[in-house]
Structures are given as C-alpha cells and as structure tokens.
Amino acid sequence: MQLFRASIAHFPKQTTQFDNDIAIFKDGGLLVNDNEIKDIGEFHVIAERYPAATVSDFSGKWILPGLIDSHLHYPQTQSIAHYGEQLLSWLENYTFPTEMQFENSAHATTIANVFLNQLLRNGTTTGFVFTTVHKESCHALFSAASDIDMAIVAGKVCMDRNCPRELRDNAETAQADSAQLIETWHNKGRSRYALTPRFAPTSTEAQLAALGELAEQYSDVFIQTHLSENLDEIAWVKSLFPQADGYLDVYDKYNLVRERSVFGHGIHLTPTEWARLGESGATIAFCPTSNLFLGSGLFDMTAARANNVHVAMATDVGAGTTFNMFKTYGDAYKVSQLRNEPISPLEGFYLMTQGAAVAHALDHEIGNLNPGSTADFIVVEPRFDELTRLRIKEDVEFDDVFFALSILGDDRAIDQTWINGTCRYKKED
Known part of the structure; x- marks a missing residue:
C-alpha cells in the first residue's frame, strides 16, 4: 500500500x-x-x-x-498551430493531408506514442479520441494506450463523401470495420470504443444508418462526432439533409443521439436542439481553445445549464492550441466572460474531472x-x-x-x- x-x-x-x-x-x-x-x-x-x-x-x-479530455484528434498532433483558417478550410488544407499518412501503421504508432506522452505530461489520464478512417490508426492508439493501462475511448473515423478519395470508406466497410474494432477493443482492459462519423457532411444517409444499426446492436459503445461548430457548416448540413429538422436531427434520425453520445462544440444550437440534448442524456464537449482559434463562436453555458445538458471540457487538438486542460479552462473563462456569464474555477475543475466522468457514465471508475x-x-x-x-x-x-x-x-x-x-x-x- x-x-x-x-x-x-x-x-x-x-x-x-x-x-x-x-x-x-x-x-x-x-x-x-x-x-x-x-x-x-x-x-x-x-x-x-x-x-x-x-x-x-x-x-x-x-x-x-x-484529467479527462472529452474531444480531441490524435492524428492532428502534428498539424497543431497552423495559421489562419476557419473550420471547413482547416479540414481541407491541414487535417485531411495529415490524416492521409495514417494508412502507414508505423507512422500511426509513432504519432500515437507522441500523443499519449503529451497527454501524460499535461495531466490528462483519459481521452476521447478521433483516429482516422484507417483501421491501422485505431489499432495503433488502442495498443499504445493498453501498454500503459490508460483509459481511452476512441474510434475509426467514418467518411464516405465530401473528403479526399484516399480518406473515404463506404457504408458497408464503415460498419464492418467498426464492428471488428468493437469486438477487438471495446471493454478490453481500459479501452472503450466510440462510433465516429466525422460529422454529418462527410457521411451519406446510408453510412449514418449503418452506424446507427451498430449503435443499437452495441448499446454501451460511445458515439462521438461534431455538431453546430460553424455557421457555414450548419448551412452545408441543411443543404445536404433538407428533410432534417436541423443539424442534431440528422443524427437523431439514425439513433445516434443518446446517453454516451458526445458532440463536439454545439455552439449554434436552437432551443429545440438544446431541449433534445438534455432529454437524451447526451454530452456536449466544450472546446474553447479551438472555438477561439477557428473563430467559430462562443459556447452558451447558460443554455446548457438551463436544459440540463451534460457538458465536459475538451482541448480539440489540433484546432485546439494546447494539450493542457488547465489552460483550456482559462480560455473557457474568457469565452464565458465575453458572454457576461463567467464560469467559476471550481466549475471548470468539475468539467474536466467528476463532471466529465458523470456525463460519460464512468464516475464509478475515473474523475474522482x-x-x-x-x-x-x-x-x-x-x-x-x-x-x-x-x-x-x-x-x-x-x-x-x-x-x-x-x-x-x-x-x-x-x-x-x-x-x-x-x-x-x-x-x-
């Protein structure tokens, strides 16, 4: 002892x-x-x-x-701190070219180890992580985390449109690969799997439906994606899914809004969307450094509280500019000051420890x-x-x-x- x-x-x-x-x-x-x-x-x-x-x-x-980081991208460890883009151009110019390298298992393993080292030196002991479309990138991260008994929730990114050809899967392969990864890693040691459509614009309805089937089949897996980060993104989603009643409804139609669903950002939500998030038990990952860096907007913590929506703090590396969760709260404080509703230090601490663990139904294990x-x-x-x-x-x-x-x-x-x-x-x- x-x-x-x-x-x-x-x-x-x-x-x-x-x-x-x-x-x-x-x-x-x-x-x-x-x-x-x-x-x-x-x-x-x-x-x-x-x-x-x-x-x-x-x-x-x-x-x-x-500390618990509820939304970040390990392939973007090497693309952090590039100048001058907003969300959609950031993806095109920095994210997608970087992620093409992760078909190579050796490269994926190298970056996975660098990534985990950065988490550890900043005090983060659990991460909710996007990998790439390649199964190899997912295996590399889970393997490296398992070597040190680290709790990681991660998933293979699924994209079958509106991205480079080299990064596309399809509805069938996304479902098959995700199912295989679930069977290999979910609840094995401290690893847990998250179904991971990147965001609605890069998935067809067929792919979202296929992932929704897995969500029903594996009821305790996590779901992670992006939601209402950028106004141009929201307009794009509306044009791609004209029958949906808003951005969140795109996911909701395919059984992807529930407990253990983690939506990055949620900056420009409607009252109906806020209410649905609270009702479902889903979580918003608040990513202040990324929101400021990409000029996306200011998260509305007051609306989250009013609708009883789970909120967890997140760095969103690499659009996020630091692996350090303390500094991430520092930017959350600045965002909340601009909205005249400052988040107290103790609430900030809660959102990266017990509050995050409660949101993810992991407070029996971590966060305290x-x-x-x-x-x-x-x-x-x-x-x-x-x-x-x-x-x-x-x-x-x-x-x-x-x-x-x-x-x-x-x-x-x-x-x-x-x-x-x-x-x-x-x-x-």
Whole structure:
C-alpha cells in the first residue's frame, strides 16, 4: 500500500453546488493499493489507520484526479498551430493531408506514442479520441494506450463523401470495420470504443444508418462526432439533409443521439436542439481553445445549464492550441466572460474531472478520488517558477490555485501523472 501526502481536492459526487460539494484536505492522505484508491482523508487519520503503508510526501503540492479530455484528434498532433483558417478550410488544407499518412501503421504508432506522452505530461489520464478512417490508426492508439493501462475511448473515423478519395470508406466497410474494432477493443482492459462519423457532411444517409444499426446492436459503445461548430457548416448540413429538422436531427434520425453520445462544440444550437440534448442524456464537449482559434463562436453555458445538458471540457487538438486542460479552462473563462456569464474555477475543475466522468457514465471508475475508483491521479506543483511563486501563496484556497494555473500554468505544473496505480510521467528536475 502507498500513502500519498499532499493537499488534495476532488468532487466525490455529481453536483451543481461546486462550492459546497468539493472535498478539500489541506494536509491530505490518499491511500492506493495496486491500481485502486482505498482511502482518502486527513493525512494523520489515514496514516494512523494504515501504519504499514509506504509514505510518499508531496507536501506543498496538490493531488487531483486525473484529467479527462472529452474531444480531441490524435492524428492532428502534428498539424497543431497552423495559421489562419476557419473550420471547413482547416479540414481541407491541414487535417485531411495529415490524416492521409495514417494508412502507414508505423507512422500511426509513432504519432500515437507522441500523443499519449503529451497527454501524460499535461495531466490528462483519459481521452476521447478521433483516429482516422484507417483501421491501422485505431489499432495503433488502442495498443499504445493498453501498454500503459490508460483509459481511452476512441474510434475509426467514418467518411464516405465530401473528403479526399484516399480518406473515404463506404457504408458497408464503415460498419464492418467498426464492428471488428468493437469486438477487438471495446471493454478490453481500459479501452472503450466510440462510433465516429466525422460529422454529418462527410457521411451519406446510408453510412449514418449503418452506424446507427451498430449503435443499437452495441448499446454501451460511445458515439462521438461534431455538431453546430460553424455557421457555414450548419448551412452545408441543411443543404445536404433538407428533410432534417436541423443539424442534431440528422443524427437523431439514425439513433445516434443518446446517453454516451458526445458532440463536439454545439455552439449554434436552437432551443429545440438544446431541449433534445438534455432529454437524451447526451454530452456536449466544450472546446474553447479551438472555438477561439477557428473563430467559430462562443459556447452558451447558460443554455446548457438551463436544459440540463451534460457538458465536459475538451482541448480539440489540433484546432485546439494546447494539450493542457488547465489552460483550456482559462480560455473557457474568457469565452464565458465575453458572454457576461463567467464560469467559476471550481466549475471548470468539475468539467474536466467528476463532471466529465458523470456525463460519460464512468464516475464509478475515473474523475474522482473515491475509494474503489481506479488510481488515476496527478501531482501538481503550483509554484513551479518565479512568477507562480510570486502569484500563488502557499496557503491560498484551491480555487485560486486552479484559476492562477489556468492563466499562468503549462505542463511544468504537472509533477507526476499516475495511471492505474503506476507513475507514467515524472517531470525532470
């Protein structure tokens, strides 16, 4: 048994009362046995309860649940930070050319390992990931994540129109390949599968219907795609699906709107769409850095709350500009300021930990530090350089620490990242 001593913060349950329901231990103890959290509380209490435990002392640092990134694209690790495009031209000029390389298994494996290393050094322990149309890219990511016992939800992108010929499948192959990948990877170890039509414009009705059949056959798989990110995109969807009652309805007609459906963006939703999302139990992945970078718009958190829609934070790398979830909240705060409805630091922390886990029905396993949860956690050094030592005092409250790091922090704030009870990243001295 290992006993970790540090300041500790987490949300032990689902809540909208962020100030009241966060659990904070200024001198805390986290007991881990093998890959599972066994106990949590004040250090002196836990130490007395388990005198034989080996103590790792991180006093002055914070232990937090591993962070959950609910929407990102691992092939775009190498296309991040290109200048000057909006969504549709970004896809054409940067995304599609990059993804053509992933037919090569060796290339896919190389980028998968770089991608996972970037997650770990930024404190992310679970990712909801788009691969490419190639099965090889999916196998490469799941294999690399499995090697380190990392929780990954991922799927082969499905596209049978409005994309380069080299990246097209068809309704039959999309269904067959996805079914094969489900059988190979879903619920194997910590891997879970997500049916992944890229977005409505790149799938025919036949392909969406084929994926909808799989969604009914495999009721516990995830579904991930994009929704209402860009006004030109929405107009395009309307022209391609004239019989649909809006963008969300395109997916809804094919049984793709339900619990464990994760829709990236959702910036320009109608009242009817907001209501349907709340009713269905689906999740919106809020991607503020990407929304700002591509000039897509400002997410309406007030509408999400009013309609009881699950919201989870996400980087959306590579249109997103950072792998760091703290900085992603920093941009979410700026977006919400522009809408005159600032998202508090504690709510931001919730949306990348327990709130995301609840949205994805995974809170029995991740997102918190409850006894029985998997030992995915991070050790955070908030005072990692001259400026943060000046700004963040040693005795300040957690919400101030988290907010300061969302503005001033980067991967240097992550001291260690633990996956399934094993340290998989340690910052070099």
